[in-house]
Amino acid sequence: MNAYQHFYDCFSSTMDIYIVYILEAHFVEKDSNDNFVGGWPIGYQYNYEQTKTMDDRKKMVDLLIDEYRPSIPILIDNMDNTFQNAYSPWPDRAYVFLNGKIKYIAMTNDNGTRNTFWTNEIADLLHKI
């Protein structure tokens, strides 16, 4: 999130930048004994079920704002996940559009890692177009 905010601070005067909140990446499912039985847990600091309603999503965005204080405008994917279905951003991904065309799609390596911050790739691209 810090890289996103830094990017926004540098470039928001010359382009339109938004966060689109989608399905949770690291949601968890637990049994009655508090053992993880599903989801993608990455520690006890995050203990959230997958969002099932728009209110759930808004509450998660509340948490995001509390933790990171982004000044980037935030939009939320609808409960039919139409943004997710069209663009496959889960767990996270970035895109650039120009005059109604897709100009950049962030990609990860096979193991889910990335070679650099996507915002660095976008900054490089924007110098070229």
Add this chain to the structure above:
Amino acid sequence: MVDFKIENINRNTILEMVKEEQKVRYSKTIQEAYTDQYYAQKHNSGYNVVSIEIDIQKHILRQFGFKDDNNSLNEYWKIPSTYWTDEEIKNSIFYMKLNMFQYPKISIDDDLIDTQLIEYFTNNEISLSSLQNQDRPLIILSGSMT
């Protein structure tokens, strides 16, 4: 220890390996390691982050008698694409079971696909296409709280 080459490993071994990976990933020990790392990072910006996922997968390779070098790891990461249609394997490890991660079906220079989104502060519906202004790049950074 021998090389892990996906085409040389029988399916039952793959199944046991991914089951074990899931067990280790969900274990209290690993979840505590993630938690410790989260707070260490939060309180010390110079903290050297360890890739817990890779350490787990190296551990699984060793446990099953394979080398844990980069070649073996690269082959281990081919399990999802190799066994994508095997329901038992798919349901044994969450990153295959969740089936939400997909490579985008879109390509560079495709037309923008319009979708309806909700503005967080106003609750108003807004279309993605309405955010695009002439000759001005539109950047979408997509993700979740976690």
